[in-house]
Amino acid sequence: MADTDFDYDLFVIGGGSGGVRAARVAAGEHGAKVALAEEDRYGGTCVIRGCVPKKLMVFASGYSDVVDEAKCFGWDLKQGPFDWHDFRYRLMKELDRLEQVYRKLLANSGVETFDQRARLRDAHTVELADGTTKTAKHILVATGGHPVRPDLPNADLGIVSDDIFHLEKLPKSLLIIGGGYIACEFACIMRGLGVEVTQYYRGAQILRGFDEEARGLVAESMRDSGIDLHTGTNIVEMSLASEREEGGQPTGSDATMGASAQQAADLRESAEGAKAGQSGPIWVKSTNGGEKVFDMVLFATGRDPSTHDMGLEDIGVKLGRRGEIEVDEYSQTAVPSVYAIGDVTDRVNLTPVAIREGMAFAETVFGGNPTPVDHELIPSAIFTQPEMGTVGLSEEDARDREPVEIYCTSFKPMQTAFAGKADRVLMKLVVSKETRVVLGCHIVAPHAGELIQMAGIAVKAKLTKEQFDATCAVHPTMSEELVTMRKPTRTA
Template sequence: MSDFDYDLFVIGAGSGGVRASRVAASHGARVAVAEEYRVGGTCVIRGCVPKKLLVYGAHFAEDIHDARKFGWDVPECRFDWNVLRDNVLAEVDRLEGLYGQTLDNHHVTVFKTRATIVGPQKVRLADGTELTAERILIATGGWPHVPEFPGSEHAITSNEVFHLETLPKRIMIAGGGYIANEFAGIFNEFGSQVTIVNRGDTILRGYDEQIRDRLLQISMTKGIHFKFNVPFRSIEKNDDGTLTVHLENCDPFIVDAVLMATGRVPNTKGIGLEEVGVELDDQGAIKVDETNQSSVPSIYAVGDVTNRIQLTPVAIREGQAFADSVFGGKPTVVDYQNVPSAVFSHPPIGAVGMTEAEARNKLGTVRIYTSDFRAMKNVLAGRNERALYKMVVNAATDQVVGLHMIGPDAPEILQAAAIAVKAGLTKADFDATVALHPSMAEELVLLK
């Protein structure tokens, strides 16, 4: 018998932690996991899952309007935020139960409390109980970053936005990344007056320039306001519950809510990492090698807490690789090349591989193919919104090294197309594939 209480102790029951826990247990390890909030982590409880449900709800605003052009006699409709909010939160509760059931089915011990590290192989629960483990895995994810300025405590983050008591008539969203643009689209479709405020001059940094410019153009057409190169000075809470926002070089704004979507930072504070010698980078992320091992041999980390690629499927891959490598006898290293991503804006974006700028810098000579079109549904509905598909090709090898799309269902189409990019297929391979007509996806094999 081992001298330790557990073979593996996991801190954090999010996507990466749950996958690592159940896979390690399936390999025969004695596993425990501590979660101080709710099993499921950011993605399930207060991230991509409830947000995607809000995205679905927001789409009905345009779908109901467009339905009239397709012959449906649709009466005037009223949106009820409370109904959607409560239904989304009920679905989150259901999923949390399923995640807990998965851990229970794999005989993983769950401590619903905070745990900190007090030694290379020892953790302490909030009630003072100390437990030992041969290996410790940190999977505590990320946390919303809120800049410090007078009145910043009056703002909310993506943690609280799903619990709003009422739908804000006017909402200001700080940031230019995917969270800011997704919630801007959501609240705009719900009828809120939306203003995005960005310290910089670019939205969706890291995405292809043509694609992000198209989203900016469409968002402005839909009525979303943008303020660039504008830092916050202060927020004041008024007697009627509204907020007065003071920005640099702008007149004051009066809004009902301010949502800070200014990035996420690794959730490593107060866990005891530095006290036991775990090295962190300048952003507080745990430094790990390709096997997810930290500077302390018995301590590992996966997911957003390592700040490699902050995506749920990546955390799941890392958790699986860790468990298979350490407990399954199957050494596995995660491949971070050509990881697809999506922005569930209105319309959504899908991307994989190099942007045009990245390809030109790295490869030198590239060929660019684009298709700029109106989706058939939009044509009949009288909606002028245009989709844009872009393919980046290595001119020397004909290999497709990047795909970037904005338009209806772009993420659904991109997922399958990402397989082709990952496999290293060429433009000729796309050209040789017969189109599926009529569809938006056929544009990928018709690019000229």
């Protein structure tokens, strides 16, 4: 039963995976009276504009090589054009279905929902967009994050990751700005769907923070697939190409990374539409002095927590430099009645982590069992082509902490080698010299996300290299290398 002084025991702001799980557990398992407000679509970033639609696009892009590879195995298949409109229709239909699943899960748990924006008035009061207020003994903020554009003139001409699922048609050419996992995943996706992809990243190597050897192989594979990847490069200027044409500033020739004659004609033809507020081809100048015209520019330059205009600081909730809500190990803010979970806290921005934080919150507040969130040894995957799976310490981080042995192998897997392809995979273990515990595992291979889930169990359990070795190999598989590497490749 709800505290008689409040409308609810718990009011959740945000209908993503973390907020929905917390609401369901509090109401369904602990009998709390719970309400939830969501201003957009239920399912949040993961279901609506992140993990799920992106992974379906990964699947779609993976079929581009099937015909050629199948021929090597005796099949005569016909290559057809990719139908973006048909795929997008099916994609949106699936997202609609999943949103309804989330709504039903909340309703079946007895959670009252409000389809509107909510902000905090005080430590126990939430104000909805229609002006009504609701009180709750506890408030949980689970508003997630949002993609950001760089501070650059005309940056609004580019799209962000939220937009890519709603394109009316695929561009012929795409420039992606950024080198994180979102940038790299979409570079591989769009290349697989037939788009000419160029990628600029200001750093020396993509996927900063991940194992150096693993990310190096991913970068090599991306270039081999036809992605024009430029590291140490950033965008310094952009505008509608049609405006430069009208202004008498030619975009240059192919030799200077400029527009072709046909592109120039297309630009002039699109000028009227561009003036009406519709974007057209975009001229870009990079830090290396190159100039080029692209059909579209995608900014994948990071995400910020969604805390703007929520009244958080007005009631005493502390925010970090990027707007993230500061919380303790129990997800509690500086205001005792207010908690926060998921990407809005900018701890570990992964959907399964937000879900676990939501469950820990419910167990702490409504289960009477204070449960800190465990953020150690979380496996994750990057859905590039090939995928990267990782858990634990990279070689670089591990050797900064203690002496380690590195067990690593890179080879052509059976399937692609038989088809005459140059694709390579990587299997890597980082092992403590002193304790023999496997500190990290890194895989670059098809289906690495599936493989790292199993390896993550072993690393989380702090198994030793000898326990890996004592496990019989499954042959013939790529992953058998994880239990058959007997001699270290190097020590550090």
